[in-house]
Amino acid sequence: MALSFVTSSTHKIHVVVTCDPAIKCTDEERQAYLETGDDRLKRIGEPTTFTLKALGPIEREEAEVKAGALKRSELGRLLWGEAPDDTLDRARWHHELSETDREAMAQYQAYINRVYREMVKAALVAIDGQDAHIDQLDLIRPESTRITTVSELVLHIQRISLLGDEGKAR
Numbered sequence: 001m002a003l004s005f006v007t008s009s010t011h012k013i014h015v016v017v018t019c020d021p022a023i024k025c026t027d028e029e030r031q032a033y034l035e036t037g038d039d040r041l042k043r044i045g046e047p048t049t050f051t052l053k054a055l056g057p058i059e060r061e062e063a064e065v066k067a068g069a070l071k072r073s074e075l076g077r078l079l080w081g082e083a084p085d086d087t088l089d090r091a092r093w094h095h096e097l098s099e100t101d102r103e104a105m106a107q108y109q110a111y112i113n114r115v116y117r118e119m120v121k122a123a124l125v126a127i128d129g130q131d132a133h134i135d136q137l138d139l140i141r142p143e144s145t146r147i148t149t150v151s152e153l154v155l156h157i158q159r160i161s162l163l164g165d166e167g168k169a170r
Helices: 027-036 057-067 074-082 087-096 099-123 134-139 143-162
Strands: 012-015 050-053 124-127
Touching: 012 143, 027 143, 050 143, 057 099, 074 099, 099 124, 099 134, 099 143, 124 134, 134 143
Parallel strands: none
Antiparallel strands: 012 050, 050 124
């Protein structure tokens, strides 16, 4: 069969984030964990555990609409896709953009941030076994840890929501 079907949007997983001080891992281990969910991360303490549920197609679409999909900057979306991968090249490329193009990129980045928040809001079930709400993530400090936490949770949500059960580790 060539098409891939979501087998269950009720699937739940328990994950940790690699920026948790109780987790130690290399960049390669981090990447593997985020891609596969195969948790071989070294624990040096008791990390915070997040319980996430898979999102069905309608829930993913609702998250995008709530985030402003119908009002997002299409120019920003196109520029986003053209940006170089290398950090320094991307910075130089961004510096050379017109003010209008930079504004479009900023609007699109803000949209992506809202999509991430809506996805986590829809998928977050529990933190350390206790019922959880997206607002709890706003209390994570420092800010860089909060941003990384949300980004990693989104990667896990996408992985379990878009793959069949064979791709849903843990």
